[in-house]
Amino acid sequence: MRLRYAGSCRICGLHLPARAEAIYERTTKTVRCVSHDASAPIDTPSVEAVDPAVEDVVEPGTPGGSARREYERREAKREERIRANHPKLGGLILALSGERQSTTAWDTGAVGEERLGKGLEGLASDTLRLLHDRRIPRTRANIDHLAVTASGVYVIDAKKYRGRPHLKVEGGLFRPRVERLLVGSRDCTRLVDGVLKQVEVVRGLLDIDVPVHGVLCFVEADWPLIGGTFTTRGVQALWPNKLYPQLQAEGPSTAATIAELHRKLASALRAA
Structure with a gap:
């Protein structure tokens, strides 16, 4: 994941700035560099020594994620149906026919959420x-x-x-x-x-x-x-x-x- 807040690698102690790519380990509430093996021993700190930036890690979610998945599900179902009904001409029909408005609405909604999410x-x-x-x-x-x-x-x-x-x-x-x-x-x-x-x-x-x-x-x-x-x-x-x-x-x-x-x-x- 991309860190929302700065932390330190539990294995090597390297400072990981906010937005750095790292692996968050949910069970220990720690982060580690992407290059380190998860089997490396954990140097368990005292409660007072736990990095507060690590304790605060919360996965924020993906802007437009569910709308994007629903659009892709509907589009895949449409393609599967057309190719099943028209084995020889399915590709041509897909190329020439437009998506239903109810399907494109999910794509439009996802784009709006994605763009605003990026700005936020x-x-x-x-x-x-x-x-x-x-x-x-x-x-x-x-x-x-x-x-x-x-x-x-x-x-x-x-x-x-x-x-x-x-x-x-x-x-x-x-x-x-x-x-x-x-x-x-x-x-x-x-x-x-x-x-x-x-x-x-x-x-x-x-x-x-x-x-x-x-x-x-x-x-x-x-x-x-x-x-x-x-x-x-x-x-x-x-x-x-x-x-x-x-x-x-x-x-x-x-x-x-x-x-x-x-x-x-x-x-x-x-x-x-």
């Missing part, structure tokens, strides 16, 4: 810890990205949509106010509902009073040069470059608190 990884530090593609317990739904920061926990849903996101408000003075999220002319209000459900799941996992923010991040939308971001029912709609400064902002949570929240969420929300 570039911000990672001991005060900005990430989790990607986490399964919500007892459901088939997942959370695209979680960022645990000094200013709170951010639940981030990545969307690769074309068109301009905007808020349409109906009613008001004499009728109930209704807010709808549109992308171009497409009604995407259900996306807000989805993020709100994810926020409630995360809040329910935390036993301390920490802010949990819901975010819809559109990675390729047609945003205006000035303004553009908005909030509806507590969920922010924005793009990556508007999100990053918020995640890096100062806040009341210490690095130790952030690490503990990160471990707790990683344990409760397994990688999808």
Whole structure:
């Protein structure tokens, strides 16, 4: 794995900086150089001597991993079906026929999560810890990205949509106010509902009073040069470059608190 935080090889003691390639040994909670054999004897340190950077190692998950696997599964099934039904012309049919929209949607979703995940990884530090593609317990739904920061926990849903996101408000003075999220002319209000459900799941996992923010991040939308971001029912709609400064902002949570929240969420929300 690529280390999220610096550590030391358990065999030779070599310092391994953050983002270095190394092997994490789950049973001992230590790391070692990729060139060392796993059978090498372990020099067990005292509890006080354990490297805190190693103790904090949490596998963050793969951005867009489950969406990418589902796309590849559907595409492989399609190819298998066409080749079975048309043994001689299967290759030609595959070359000339397009994928179903329901299949390409998984690829589009995976690309959006992958791109945002790459940008988020570039911000990672001991005060900005990430989790990607986490399964919500007892459901088939997942959370695209979680960022645990000094200013709170951010639940981030990545969307690769074309068109301009905007808020349409109906009613008001004499009728109930209704807010709808549109992308171009497409009604995407259900996306807000989805993020709100994810926020409630995360809040329910935390036993301390920490802010949990819901975010819809559109990675390729047609945003205006000035303004553009908005909030509806507590969920922010924005793009990556508007999100990053918020995640890096100062806040009341210490690095130790952030690490503990990160471990707790990683344990409760397994990688999808």
